[in-house]
Amino acid sequence: MxxxxxxxxxxxxxxxSLVLSFALAYLTGEGDLETLHAWSxxxxxxxxxxxxxxxxxxxxxxRFSNFIYRPSTIKSYLKSLxxxxxxxxxxxxxxxxxxxxxxxxxxxLVSWTGLETYAAEGKGPLAGISLEITYAHADDxxxxxxxxxxxxxxxxxxxxxxxxxxxxxxxxxxGVLLSTVLHGENLIRAMITxxxxxxxxxxR
Numbered sequence: 001m002x003x004x005x006x007x008x009x010x011x012x013x014x015x016x017s018l019v020l021s022f023a024l025a026y027l028t029g030e031g032d033l034e035t036l037h038a039w040s041x042x043x044x045x046x047x048x049x050x051x052x053x054x055x056x057x058x059x060x061x062x063r064f065s066n067f068i069y070r071p072s073t074i075k076s077y078l079k080s081l082x083x084x085x086x087x088x089x090x091x092x093x094x095x096x097x098x099x100x101x102x103x104x105x106x107x108x109l110v111s112w113t114g115l116e117t118y119a120a121e122g123k124g125p126l127a128g129i130s131l132e133i134t135y136a137h138a139d140d141x142x143x144x145x146x147x148x149x150x151x152x153x154x155x156x157x158x159x160x161x162x163x164x165x166x167x168x169x170x171x172x173x174x175g176v177l178l179s180t181v182l183h184g185e186n187l188i189r190a191m192i193t194x195x196x197x198x199x200x201x202x203x204r
């Protein structure tokens with residue numbers, strides 16, 4: 001067995017900061033904690049922006065190029081889970097990599113719809129940005145304005161995206177536990193220490 005450093009300090013801080021900030025944002029979504037909810041959302045938006053950047057310029061196992069695979073490779077990996085010797089990946093496996101991308105995109109949707117919901121109430125950084133478009137009425141030719149739209153629409157979309165993200169989190173946790181059992185590695189500890197303990201022949 002040998003220990004191999006996989007996750008750099010940024011990836012680990014990002015992961016656990018996101019866990020805490022999303023939990024805080026989700027739990028403060030209702031009631032009189034609107035300000036705390038909003039600031040948690042801002043922090044999440046900053047985190048995922050930095051993660052997208054780090055996915056391009058970061059360390060080996062943090063880069064998107066290391067864990068974005070073709071659909072055929074993802075399918076092949078999922079099939080291998082039913083065998084006695086599923087294929088092992090030192091970084092994110094194909095299914096895990098796909099989940100990372102999906103979760104980042106859904107988080108981006110959560111953040112955007114949250115900002116739009118806040119802007120519809122005249123609050124937040126988007127409230128001061130005009131998105132009005134002038135148009136002409138077909139009947140009288142007079143001009144009118146289209147604005148951001150109903151705050152209810154954005155709020156419902158925001159809640160949907162947040163609940164979808166919660167579902168993805170449960171799927172992610174199940175995948176981590178399954179991978180821990182199948183590959184005999186403690187992925188939770190690895191995300192704390194940054195290191196994985198593996199057999200030499202498994203290193204890829």
